[in-house]
Amino acid sequence: MTKQELLPSTRRALLHRIATAQTEGRAPSLVAAVVRGGELVWTGARTSVDGHAPDQNVQYRIGSITKTFTAVLVMRLRDEGLLDLSDPLEKHLPDTGVGEVTIAELLAHRGGLAAETPGEWWERSSASLRPELRDVLGEKPFRHPAGRRFHYSNPGYTLLGSLIEALRGAPWEDVLRREVLEPLGLHRTSGQPMAPHAGGWAVHPWADVLLPEPLEDLGLMAPAGQLWSTTADLARFAVFLMRGDDRVLCAESVREMKMPAAVAEFGDAEQTYGLGLGIVRYGGGALVGHTGSLPGFLASLWTCEEEDIATIVLANCTSGPAVATVAAELVRIVAEAEPRIPEPWRPLPDVDPSLLELVGPWYWGTSVQGLRLAAGGEVRLGPLTGGGRGSRFGPNGDGTWTGLDGYYAGERLRAVRRADGTVSHLDVGSFVFTREPYDKNAPVPGGVDPEGWRGLA
Incomplete structure (x- = not known):
């Protein structure tokens, strides 16, 4: 048996x-x-x-x-x-x-x-x-x-x-x-x-x-x-x-x-x-x-x-x-x-507040992505709707992560902080992810039009 x-x-x-x-x-x-x-x-x-x-x-x-x-x-x-x-x-x-x-x-x-x-x-x-x-x-x-x-x-x-x-x-x-x-x-x-x-x-x-x-x-x-x-x-x-x-x-x-x-x-x-x-x-x-x-x-x-x-x-x-x-x-x-029985969900034993600060929605241009914290210090970044680029990232031990699979395999993810310690944006292989679409307070490549979002008459 x-x-x-x-x-x-x-x-x-x-x-x-x-x-x-x-x-x-x-x-x-x-x-x-x-x-x-x-x-x-x-x-x-x-x-x-x-x-x-x-x-x-x-x-x-x-x-x-x-x-x-x-x-x-x-x-x-x-x-x-x-x-x-x-x-x-x-x-x-x-x-x-x-x-x-x-x-x-x-x-x-x-x-x-x-x-x-x-x-x-x-x-x-x-x-x-x-x-x-x-x-x-x-x-x-x-x-x-x-x-x-x-x-x-x-x-x-x-x-x-x-x-x-x-x-x-x-x-x-x-x-x-x-x-x-x-x-x-x-x-x-x-x-x-x-x-x-x-x-x-x-x-x-x-x-x-x-x-x-x-x-x-x-x-x-x-x-x-x-x-x-x-x-x-x-x-x-x-x-x-x-x-x-x-x-x-x-x-x-x-x-x-x-x-x-x-x-x-x-x-x-x-x-x-x-x-x-x-x-x-x-x-x-x-x-x-x-x-x-x-x-x-x-x-x-x-x-x-x-x-x-x-x-x-x-x-x-x-x-x-x-x-x-x-x-x-x-x-x-x-x-x-006999469908596979999923492993039971269990909360993490502890979490670094600086990591918890990073989870949630991020925007690459106008595309909304979600960053989730997983067991073992891994993070997962992927689209919240529809298809698109996504990867798991493993911790490097220095506050950065390296892509384990998908589009960003081998690429580095890091949180860029301002002088006061708050998070400005995520940098993923040179791509800038911001908390708001084209956040004017973040260094979006090419800049952000100073007049901001507008309608079209």
């Missing part, structure tokens, strides 16, 4: 959804899990693996979800000061032939590199065919100018894996185990399969028969798609992606990974990409996570912070069930059947 057991009707709806996906998608097996409130609250499985029903501890290959683990390692290097995301890769890993492509561009698939490796289909080819980076990149690695557009690149994550190895002086998988898997308790996540694990299958498109898929070691391509995992382990990883863990990566750095870093293509306005994480519009918020596929396997992991839900769906077939859609629908089933 868990602390947040789902209702029987919700559990049955979840089971019905994955059962339908397994049957209609003709998957040899399909497993799923739901996390809510930081806990694994439901797991489900359909059909068998090696003759027995799969459970939350049976391994499946997770393909490109591996990229998110690789991105976490890169962010750790950044937080330790060993690199900057704006650094060209060649500053730390010379002679790759990718020029000025930055680490951030590689993380967000904006480096312009080819989607796949030259030569044979790397997912079904021996690692011995790619012994060096030049075999992964080829003589002409670029398909687009660097930084110009989003173009998903598996070789780009091979470069990031090699970067990790160069700066850590150890193999990628060893670094991953030491710095991420062990601290988070992901003991059933590995580069090679560990029993019990599912076998990978291809299902004939016109007949209900199977063909085994080869289980290749990806070699240099491992940081792009090598890992095997379970629904239980991925549930723990999903909690980390929603909350952070200072043993691995702080919440602020995880939040940075989830910010859009790649412009969506025309026609794809519902989805974009962060730093190692996909982002899909969902209701008034977003699903953040990653999908994965390798011959014989499909995988999806989505987190929804607005609902505090994460879902995982894994299957052992090359194609068939739309696992990303199924995982998104599991979020919807739980959110609609």
Whole structure:
């Protein structure tokens, strides 16, 4: 039993959804899990693996979800000061032939590199065919100018894996185990399969028969798609992606990974990409996570912070069930059947009178904005009516705040006081906010007409 057991009707709806996906998608097996409130609250499985029903501890290959683990390692290097995301890769890993492509561009698939490796289909080819980076990149690695557009690149994550190895002086998988898997308790996540694990299958498109898929070691391509995992382990990883863990990566750095870093293509306005994480519009918020596929396997992991839900769906077939859609629908089933209970409102334990003096309406030109004081010293500035610019601001400890999100992310907010100590205006990234529209007693840029407001005959 868990602390947040789902209702029987919700559990049955979840089971019905994955059962339908397994049957209609003709998957040899399909497993799923739901996390809510930081806990694994439901797991489900359909059909068998090696003759027995799969459970939350049976391994499946997770393909490109591996990229998110690789991105976490890169962010750790950044937080330790060993690199900057704006650094060209060649500053730390010379002679790759990718020029000025930055680490951030590689993380967000904006480096312009080819989607796949030259030569044979790397997912079904021996690692011995790619012994060096030049075999992964080829003589002409670029398909687009660097930084110009989003173009998903598996070789780009091979470069990031090699970067990790160069700066850590150890193999990628060893670094991953030491710095991420062990601290988070992901003991059933590995580069090679560990029993019990599912076998990978291809299902004939016109007949209900199977063909085994080869289980290749990806070699240099491992940081792009090598890992095997379970629904239980991925549930723990999903909690980390929603909350952070200072043993691995702080919440602020995880939040940075989830910010859009790649412009969506025309026609794809519902989805974009962060730093190692996909982002899909969902209701008034977003699903953040990653999908994965390798011959014989499909995988999806989505987190929804607005609902505090994460879902995982894994299957052992090359194609068939739309696992990303199924995982998104599991979020919807739980959110609609059991709406999230808001945290109780509680008054602040104390408040600085100088802060309380700042709350209320402010005007940017004639647009009315509201400044609210929140827990932890945060303030929130946003329009009181209609749409417009708004942000949360975190305290800097010196009487100023820095934007955490929205239009003013990274910009400074400060209260400008007169000689007598009273507040003249707010300065937000050079914008002047006043208590009255175009307050003549405040330094509004361009000045205020001395005749003031008037009618028009």
